[in-house]
Structure formats: structure tokens, C-alpha cells
Amino acid sequence: MVRNCCEDVISYQFFVQAADKGSPPNTQDVPVDVYVSHSNRQKREEVVDDEEQQSDTDTPGSRRRRQAEDNDGSEKKKMVGPPKCVAPVEESTIELSETAPLGTVVFQVQTETMDTEPMQYSLMDTPGLSLNAPEVLEVNSTGAVIKKRFFDYQDAPNKVTVVVVAKTSNAFATSCVFYIKVIDENNNAPQFETRMYSITLPEDFYETSADTNRHVITVFSGKMKNFASDKDAGANRQIKFFCDLACLAFRKQRNFFVLYLINSLTYAMSEEASKGYFDIDANSGRVYVKRSLDRETRDTYMLAIRAFDRGRIPLFDTSVINVTIIDLNDNSPVFAEKETKFEVNEAVPVGTVVLSLQVSDKDLPPNNYVFYYIQNSTAFQNDSSTAGNEDSKFNVNQSTGDVYVHGQLDRERATRYELNIVATDGKFSASKTVKVIITDDNDNPPQCSQNPKLIKIPEDTPVSTPIFDYSSNVVDVDAGIFSTITFSLVVPDGADPPPFHIGPDSGILEVSETLDREAEDKYELWIRATDGGGLSCTIKLTIKLLDVNDNAPRFLGHSEAAVVGTYNINQLITKVRAVDEDLKENKTVQYRLIDSANARFGIDTGSGMISLARLLDQSQEQYILKVQAYDQGSPRLSSTTEITIRVGSSKDKPPKFEKTVYQVFVSEAAEIKSEVLAVQALASDESEKFPISYSIVNGNDKKLFSINSTNGSIFLEEELDFERVRSYELDVYAIAERFSEATL
Secondary structure: OEEOOOOOEEEEEEEEEEEOOOOOOOEEEEEEEEEEEOOOHHHHHHHHHHHHHOHHHOOHHHHHHHHHHHHOOOOOOOOOOOOEEEEOOOOEEEEEEOOOOOOOEEEEOEEEOOOOOOOEEEEEOOOOOOOOHHHHEEEOOOOEEEEOOOOOHHHOOOOEEEEEEEEOOOOOEEEEEEEEEEEOOOOOOOEEOOOEEEEEEEOOHHHHOOHHHOEEEEOOOHHHOOOEEOOOOHHHOOOEEOOOHHHHHHHHHHOOOOEEEEEOOEEEEOOOHHHOOEEEOOOOOEEEEOOOOOOOOOOEEEEEEEEEOOOOOOOEEEEEEEEEEEOOOOOOOEEOOOEEEEEEEOOOOOOOEEEEOOEEOOOOOOOOOOEEEEEEEEEEEOOEEEEEOOOOOEEEOOOOOEEEEOOOOOOOOOOEEEEEEEEEOOOOEEEEEEEEEEEOOOOOOOEEOOOOEEEEEEOOOOOOOEEEEHHHHEEOOOOHHHHOOEEEEEOOOOOOOOOEEEOOOOOEEEEOOOOOOOOOOEEEEEEEEEOOOOOEEEEEEEEEEEOOOOOOOEEEOOOEEEEOOOOOOOOEEEEOEEEOOOOHHHOOEEEEEEEOOOOOEEEOOOOOEEEEOOOOOOOOOEEEEEEEEEEOOOOOOEEEEEEEEEEOOOOOOOOEEOOOOOOOOOOOOOOOOOEEEEOOEEOOOOOOOOOEEEEEEEOOOOOOEEEOOOOOEEEEOOOOOOOOOOOOOOEEEEEEOOEEEEEO
């Protein structure tokens, strides 16, 4: 017990301990000061007596105070009681905004006391409550309770108990208790858990989900619980979602679909966004797929959401739902072109890539992996269908779509192909027509007719006359320049060019020089046909000249004869011979006497034998006859010669051959200058004194033979050719000075 300066006041000081029932228990001590004031002295003294009886239990401090009071009996003491709280009244509640600035006077404590000294004020701790007042408030010497630290409504959601102790100078005290109700202000904006939420959806989500399962995210329940929250209370805590002008502009620029709330806890979309792909339930906050999705049209959506509270000045937070659309195989491969036409040379090697197909598939891997194959192909020869791709002339790489040559091409077999190529991704397919034109390569030489060609033309055919069209006898199955044929004559080295010319482009053979069958009756020509690529063939052409009557008969042999000794009518005197180098009727020669010496001589028209027709005049030594030889051609051609007939005595006799006709066989391989035959004429008695000479007078036009004029040996001078001429007939004359005789 402590005695105060005033006799009517007694104070008590002690500690109160609070202990829990834990093991070991936790405790906390708090000091307690109790002030007791009595107006009745007797009661006070009774209390003092009671206290003195317990002096043995007093503390040294209490005894010293009591002794000091007893020793101060001389000082007049005033009767002062404890102060009294005037304001606040008991259980008063004061409202304080949580955003009130520091230094704000929360409340002015007012007290009444008989003490003239200034009152001392202090705040009493309120441990265990949500907020300890001395930590956030202070009281000054005038009793003003002042805010010294910021605190939130969330720190004291109910009331803050404030105990102000008012103490007089003589230690009388009282406590003034009041309550502070913290007023929530909208100072906490809603907060999303994260700035961006990400979800994935298959693009067939709308079609494969039931109407009740088409929501893709829930704002306030399910796995996205506490999607957004606000620490404030009341209207400040109520959240709505909205999209401000900046957000709307963001949507407009990027074509994003934006969700926003137009009422507290009510969800909606703007009129523009409602035409899109997503919607939100007005009550549950579930975001729904509104219509079919298509990843190929759009693969991501950013749904920007802004959460507003309902404070006087609303605060907000913004987040984005990032929706990624998962690809499905819902698109068919597409060829860049439905039909392609190109050319390929028939000589390209097998394996050559001739076309790379271009296919697009809007899906993503592996849904856009495409493989290729050839289907229903047709080969054409010109405009006629021949066969398809059964012989595998073309194939396609299943992975890359490269079309390549799989078998050797032959334009002469097929001039074009139509390939129906299919591209498939395993679910969908597309087809494309590929037309391949096979271009020509010079892989075929010209084909010349191998049938022997024999042409017969008159030997008087004029120069530049066409005699043969060679172009119809040559075929080249190639095309274009490779089928263009150029013609030429093949002339062996050192040989004279034939009297013919062939047009290099037309292939028409013409006479280029005057022909003469008697000089050359047959020509063998080799004509070459060359195509535009340099390949060629040759054909043999034989030209035989037909005879025309262009040669008059030509007399051969001597121009004299003799009549000696006795003579008779019709006696053969001599024989004339004329040859015609023409053929057949043009070659047939007949004779007649133009001057017969007054009909004393006659001639056989066929053989040319001259005979005596009348007796001769012995006094006339010679007669001159004019003989005409003519052929049977049309027109007839003729020539004349004169024959001198000498008249001699009976003693004069001409030489005679041993044989009338000589015949010999000679090989065509006989060597030049070899002896073929020897003829011999014997002289008469009277003519032995005259030397005999020999000569070939007929049948040796080509000078193939020669004769020794002294002994009658005949020699070969040129090579013989059995295939050209199989026999020769020569007339040989033996002459003894004045007389002669011929033999065949």
C-alpha cells in the first residue's frame, strides 16, 4: 500500500500474470496501479489499521512512503480526488479513415480534476487485440490523441480499443476508454494472380463439346479460383471487369477479343466482341467458346480483362487470357495449280527430276505431312491414246513430290503423257493433272528404201528434166529439225561426177548434162539422205538410157574390090558393111546402090553383098559404085560410100583365109596385151609375090582389140566385162597389094 500526499487517497501497485495451460506454460506479466479515494476518514483509518496489521508483508518502499507521510504532519494538505473523464463518454466510438494523414487528431481527451497542476496523459497497452493503440497512436500533454503511423482497415477490421490514462501531479489517475472504428477507404486495387493466363484449345472444341462443357476458364471457381481479389471491404471489395478505351483501342488494332464486366459480378462482352469466338457467363464468370474455331484463320487470342472495384473512386487491375488453338487435321492439301504442262526431251537420263510439285496444307506438322503417288495416267501417240503409265516411264517421290523419269522415253512410241498425281495427308487428298510433252531427240537415222531402183530414160532427155523424186523413198520418224532431210550424190574419190543433179531440199533428181547412150548406157548412183542431226542413209539408183535413133549407119572396111579371071552373071564381087551404134530397129541396116554403073552391079539389101548383074566391058579397067546404108529408125538415118571395082586378068587371084569364120572363148579376166587369136590368109600363085597385111575393119569401135598387120595375131587392149558385153564380132581383112578378101 502507498499513502498519497492527500490523506484521502491510497494507491496499490501489483503485477498480474497470465499463464496458458501449455507445457511448459507461457506467461506474461503486466503492472497494475490501483488508486482508492475515501471522503470518510474513519473508513480510511480502518483501512489503514487493516493495512498496518499486515505490515509484516509490506515492501520496504511502502513502509518508507507511509513513514514519510507520518512525519509530515506539519504541512497542510489539500483534499484532492482522482481526475474524472469528461470526454469521451463511456463506450464512445470514433470513426477514423484509414487514409487519414499522420498527425491527425483522432480525439481530444477532456478531464476534470481538483489538482491545479497540469494533467499527464499516457496510452495504455492493449495486448492481444488486433491493433495495439500505443503502436499507432500517441497522446500529447493536452490529451489530444494523434495518429503517428499508417494502418489499414485490414489491420483492425472491427474496433481499436484506446485507453488513455490521465494522472494528476499527486498521482491520482483515471482511465478514459473509447473506441476507434477504422473506416475502409478504396486504397487497394483488385489484383489478378498473374498478368497473363494461358490455356490451349483444340480447334474442334466447339464441335466436340456439349453445350454445358464449352466453357474454357472460370473466373472465380474451379482451377482458376481467386482469379482476381481486392483487400478492401464492402463496395470497395466488389469487383467488376471492364475494358477501358486503351484496351478497346488495343483490341481494335490487334483484332483481340476483350472481356469486360458492366455490372458488379456480372460478365458481358461488347457488341463487337459478341460477334467473335468467345463469350462469358453473366453469373458464373465462365468463359465460353461461342462458335467454331479455326486455327488456320487465327491461332491465338488475347482476351484482355480489367477488374474494377466499386469504390467511390474505382481502382482496377488488368490481366490477359492467352488462348492458343491446337491444330487438327482439318485441311486438305492444295496444289498450287490444278494442271501443269511442260516438255521433256526423250533423251533425258532415267532418274532425271522433271518437275517439283508445290503443295500447301494449312495444318501444322505432322498434320500437313503429304505423300504423293501417280494414279490413272495415259500415254498418247499424237492424238491417240496408246497406254497409261503401266511401263512406269514416270514416277514421283512420295515424300518430296519430285516427278522423275523412271523408264527410258521414246517419243516415237508416245508423244505425250497425262499423269494424274494425288497428294494426301492421310485424311484428305488432292489431285493434279500433269501433261508431259515428249520432245524429239535425233535418235533415229533416216530410213531409205532398200528396194533396188531402176530408172529408164531416153538418152535424148533434155537437161534439167526431173527424172526421180527421192524424197518419197526416205522416212525419218523424228520430228522438227531432226526430220528435215538434205539430199546429195555420193561421188567416189577420183571419179567424174555423173551427168545428174539432185535438189538438196526437194530430193528431185534431174539431168544436168547431155546424155549419150552410145558413150554410157547405164549409170549407178548412190544418193545420201542426211537429217538435221547429221544421221544419214543411202540408196542405190540405177539409170538406164533408152536408145533413140541418133546415129546414122557407118561403113566399115575397104573401099575397093576386084573382078579378075572369068566372071559370070550374079557372081559375088564383094561385100560392104555398115554398122549403126543404135539399138534394135535403129541399128538394123539395109543397103542399096545409088550408082550401079548402068545396072552392071546389084546389091543385096540385107547383107550388102555386091554381085555382077551384067557383063562387063573388058576395055574398062574399073567401075565406081555408090552405096547407101540406111537404118530402120524413125526418122531413117543413112550414109553413103563409094566402092571401086577394078577389072583384072584371069591370072590375078586374091588371098584366101583358112577359115571363113573364126570363133574363140576368152575369159573376162584375161590380161591386157595377151593374144586372143591368130588368123591367116593364104596367097594365090600369082599373088605370092605380093606381101599380105591384116587389119580389123569392123566391130572394134571401143578399141578393145588390136591386130598384128604382118602375121594376123589379135591382142586384148582393154579389160573385158562379161556383165556388160558377152560377145564381140570382128571383121578382119587380108590385103595383097591389089586384092583383098574379108572374113567374119
